[in-house]
Amino acid sequence: MTMEIVGNGFLARNLRPIADRHTDTAVLAAGVSWAGGTSDDDFARESALLDEVAARCRTTGRRLLFFSTASTGMYGEGGGTGREDSPITPCTPYGAHKFALEQRLKASGADYLILRLGHLVGPGQPPHQLMPSLLRQVLEGAVRVHRGATRDLIDVADVVTVIDCLLERGVRGETVNVASGEAVPVDHIVDHLQERLGLDVEREYRDAGAHHVICTEKLRRLVPETARLGFTPTYYRQVLDAFLDSAGVDRATVPTPS
Template sequence: MEIIGNGFIARSLRPIAEKHPDTVVLAAGVSWASGVAAADFEREAELLDKVAKECVATGRRLLFFSTAATGMYGAVDGPGREDTPITPCTPYGAHKFALEEQLHDSGAEFVVLRLGHLVGPEQPPHQLLPALVRQIREGAVRLHRGAARDLIAVADVVTITDRLLELDLRSETVNVASGEAVPVEQIVDRLELRLGVTALREYRDSGTHHVISIEKLRSLVPEVARLGFSPEYHRGVIDAFVGSSVAA
């Protein structure tokens, strides 16, 4: 595969870079769900347009990473499914959904993966777990009351991506997540336990609590049953992340 980008997802996919030669992976987009300038959104849209045209010209498939997080499914009634009517509820979610529609209209063959909250070594400091670890170590962590997040190890995302690409999917959108909405308080509990630190909790307005459906993922890739997705899955993800952070 051709991987466009040098960020967290792009680096994580390098172990399978020699596979799927018919696929171009666009892993160079906006990864920050808040505080992003309109110019950054515009650059990603322009890059997607350029890469999609190249894929049309060469007959290759385009893999695009979208989001299954709050910005996309936060306003959905019930589990967020790929066929659910969507009204994105954040600028980031609206941007990613608009890019999905842009890709649909591009004429390129594509696969869209809507991702949960990825966790892994050397991920950007602004993302969820690195930000929480930093706040806990500083002595105070800011939480939205009632918020929940779906955590998934980036290594499991790579495994799933590899398997989905082997299926020769075309014009498909698939949620890639654990399917478990973990209250942020429980995430902080586990981080404090593993770090050996207790932080002051500062609560803000109510947050979102939504479940990402992985019914389609399970039907396409039954092997995900071996990845251990369950209400306890996030504990191992957090433990591995803290262990890699300490080692670093």
């Protein structure tokens, strides 16, 4: 018997190598994965899937690992603490949906662990997610940047390391932010991509950005191993470098404008 992984997407694939280690856990790694998503049908399907998996976990006694979000949509547009125990007033449909699912799971009677994720980065991401979308824009020579916007980037391999530790320690009945704790201006992310690829990129600024910091005090307390993952103000650069390497994109492969 192995860990039950519900879903076949980006995160589900990355969790398969540790499936044999956590047979007491079911993982819901399916559903809405786009912070801009607002489809009522998609939200309803994820809600129904959560109910189904939670009912199965209640019967089998398995812990249900559910992935929520630590995005601006959950923690607001600035000024908050970004802590798991802070008052939550989601400011986007996606954030409201994920927060409602958290409450639904807590009331289901199933054993659970809720992880609020930062912006995951790694090979094989869906094209609509942040880094594939941003890289595509950089390669095309024009990027849309929300003025003042920040993003907390975390390598999916580091997320799997954190999850492995949390499950191994039997953590349950908790909500935990899984992020680097570093709010990186999107301008800095574009700067690094430009430098690595040797490109000049035109930036179109929009006044719709949001700055927020994700608190990782609880994560660091539960998983002291995060100290060796390099979560510093420059961590995002190694995340971006690994992403570009995995995508096979560098100065040598970027087409020269004719």
